[in-house]
Amino acid sequence: MPVAQGHGAGSARTFPGLASLGPNPVGCHLTGGDELPGSAEPSVAVIAAEDLREALEREGITADVHDGYGLALVSVWVGLIVWCDGERFWWRTGWDDRRQRFTYAWHPAADPVRAARRVAFRYTALRTNSRPALADPAAVVGDGAH
Numbered sequence: 368m369p370v371a372q373g374h375g376a377g378s379a380r381t382f383p384g385l386a387s388l389g390p391n392p393v394g395c396h397l398t399g400g401d402e403l404p405g406s407a408e409p410s411v412a413v414i415a416a417e418d419l420r421e422a423l424e425r426e427g428i429t430a431d432v433h434d435g436y437g438l439a440l441v442s443v444w445v446g447l448i449v450w451c452d453g454e455r456f457w458w459r460t461g462w463d464d465r466r467q468r469f470t471y472a473w474h475p476a477a478d479p480v481r482a483a484r485r486v487a488f489r490y491t492a493l494r495t496n497s498r499p500a501l502a503d504p505a506a507v508v509g510d511g512a513h
Contacts, residue, residue, distance in 0.1 A: 415451050416451045418476075418479040419483055447490055454476055457471045
């Protein structure tokens with residue numbers, strides 16, 4: 368059974384599997400099972416994640432929303448995935464060497480515009496510090512010009 372770790376201080380949460388109920392009725396950018404069983408509406412987490420995706424788009428950042436197991440993910444960049452449970456967004460901000468675990472930032476899901484601005488700062492930092500191989504796929508697989 369899937370386990371989401373890093374959600375709280377030393378905690379792990381387990382979520383039972385949710386089956387997809389078919390196409391998304393509201394046209395959100397989704398992948399996977401976007402609805403709760405017995406519901407014709409997307410989950411609160413998916414709605415909040417879609418609001419964040421739209422706010423990121425206004426910041427000039429393209430992202431995708433994915434969902435399942437009661438959570439939604441906003442895939443922004445290599446190493447930048449924003450999780451949402453409908454109440455808050457959270458994302459990795461670094462590594463704590465002393466504790467040997469990732470550090471996270473979070474923001475209330477009720478404020479997707481400000482959350483998008485904070486995520487945009489992290490996105491800019493990751494893009495600025497990324498290796499050229501990550502920024503240029505041709506450098507990894509070769510472009511045939513050698």
